[in-house]
Amino acid sequence: MGRWEPNARGRLEQAAMELYTERGFEQTTVAEIAKRAGLTERTFFRHFADKREVLFWGSRTLQQHFVDAVAGAPDSAAPIDAIAGAIEAGAALLQERRDYARQRHAIIAANAELRERELIKLSWLSAALADALRRRGVTEPAADLAAEAGIAVFRIAFERWISTSAQSDFPQLIRESLEELKAVTAGR
C-alpha cells in the first residue's frame, strides 16, 4: 500500500502537461511524469490508465454535463435549444480553465495520435447528445442533426475562445457561434 499523497492526481497532471509541452507527448514516459511530480509510477497508474488518459479523462465529465443539461431542459424546449443549453453549460465548466485548455489544445495539435483521439471523443460527445435528445422523444434525423450542429458550434467557439483575449467569455462565444450557424443555414 502506498502512503497517502496530497493532491497526487493534480500534481501528476501538472507534471505531465509540463513535460508534454517541453518535449512532446511521444517523448515523455510515465516514469518521467512520476519523477517530476515527486511520486511513483505505481501512484500514476492508480490515477490514470496511461499517459494519454491525463489529457482525456475530463471528456467524461464534459459528457455528463452535456447529457444532464439536455435531460434537464424544459419540456417545451426545441431540440436546438436543449443542445444550446448543454453546450453553454459545458463552456461554463471550462471557462475557469482557459490556460489549461490552451496548453492541452497545443499538445494535442502537435501529435497525430492525439488529434485522432480528440476526434473520436468529439464523436462520442455528439452521440451522447443525440441519445439524450432521443430520450426526450426527438426523432431521427433531427436528434443526430441537432447534436452534430451542437458539437460543431462547440468546437468552433472553443477555438475562438482559446485564440482570442484572455478575457473572452466561452459561453458568450457559444451563443454567438450558434447565431452564426442559424444565419448560415438560413442561407445568409
Next chain:
Amino acid sequence: MGRWEPNARGRLEQAAMELYTERGFEQTTVAEIAKRAGLTERTFFRHFADKREVLFWGSRTLQQHFVDAVAGAPDSAAPIDAIAGAIEAGAALLQERRDYARQRHAIIAANAELRERELIKLSWLSAALADALRRRGVTEPAADLAAEAGIAVFRIAFERWISTSAQSDFPQLIRESLEELKAVTAGR
C-alpha cells in the same frame, strides 16, 4: 517488371472487400488478397499503399468533387447553397455504387481502427470544404460552420441511404436532410 494484368486494381479491390467481409479486416493479409485476385503481392503494392487504402482511396476523389463543386458554384450562391451543391454532387458520384458503399460501411463499422480512420477522413473533407469556401471570400466562422453542417448532413443522409430501400435516391436524401437541418437550427 510485372506483366500487364487487366483490371488488376478492380480485382484486388473486389478480393479485399470479400475477404474483409468474410473474415474481418484485421484477419486478412495482403498475401491472401493477392491470391484471391489471382495476382501477386507486388502487384497489390503497385496499386495500394496498404490493405487499409483499399477502403479509403475513394475519399480523395470525393474530396475533389466537393471542392470543384464549391469552386464552381455561382458567385451569388450563399455558403450553405455552395455546400449543398457540393454534397449533392458527391452523393450523385456514389449513387451507382450503393452495394459497394453498404459493404464498405459494414467492414468499417466492425473495426475500431477503421472507424477512427473514417472520422479523420470526414474531418479532412470538412476542412477541404471550409478551405474552398474561404477561397470564395467566405469569412470565419461561417466557412467552418457551413462546412461542418454540410458534412453532418452528408453523413446522416448516407446512413439513411444505405439503410433504406435499394431504390432510394442519395442526392434526394441530401436535400431532405439539409431541409431538416434548417428546420432544426430554426428551432422547429
